[in-house]
Amino acid sequence: MMLSPDQAEADLSWTQSDPESLLNGLKSTGCGSDEPTDGEERVKCRSDQPLSREEKRRRRRATAKYRSAHATRERIRVEAFNVAFAELRKLLPTLPPDKKLSKIEILRLAICYISYLNHVLDV
Numbered sequence: 001m002m003l004s005p006d007q008a009e010a011d012l013s014w015t016q017s018d019p020e021s022l023l024n025g026l027k028s029t030g031c032g033s034d035e036p037t038d039g040e041e042r043v044k045c046r047s048d049q050p051l052s053r054e055e056k057r058r059r060r061r062a063t064a065k066y067r068s069a070h071a072t073r074e075r076i077r078v079e080a081f082n083v084a085f086a087e088l089r090k091l092l093p094t095l096p097p098d099k100k101l102s103k104i105e106i107l108r109l110a111i112c113y114i115s116y117l118n119h120v121l122d123v
Contacts, residue, residue, distance in 0.1 A: 051059070060066055085103055092109045094101070101109070 061070075085106055088110055089101060089106050092106065092113055094109065
């Protein structure tokens with residue numbers, strides 16, 4: 001939450017107040033406490049305006065189902081990326097042939113090898 005320079009110190013009084021006065025302040029601003037579930041106290045804010053597109057997206061992304069699906073997609077993407085590097089690595093001549101190369105080394109060697117092949121074709 002950003003504070004504007006013209007906000008008074010009184011606006012920050014909630015930081016020193018007790019929980020009961022904080023709860024009363026929330027209720028007066030349109031936020032109320034629902035029944036606690038599973039030992040957790042939840043605070044629900046009611047608003048006259050519907051949620052913005054970005055807020056809906058943010059809430060959807062916060063769900064465990066979304067995070068799990070995203071993690072699965074990311075694993076598949078990284079695996080495909082690594083397979084592509086392994087295939088490129090097989091095409092590059094190096095000594096010794098089984099030497100472990102980093103991804104940046106593979107790319108640099110590929111650039112040099114392509115340049116070499118272009119030079120061979122031009123001669």
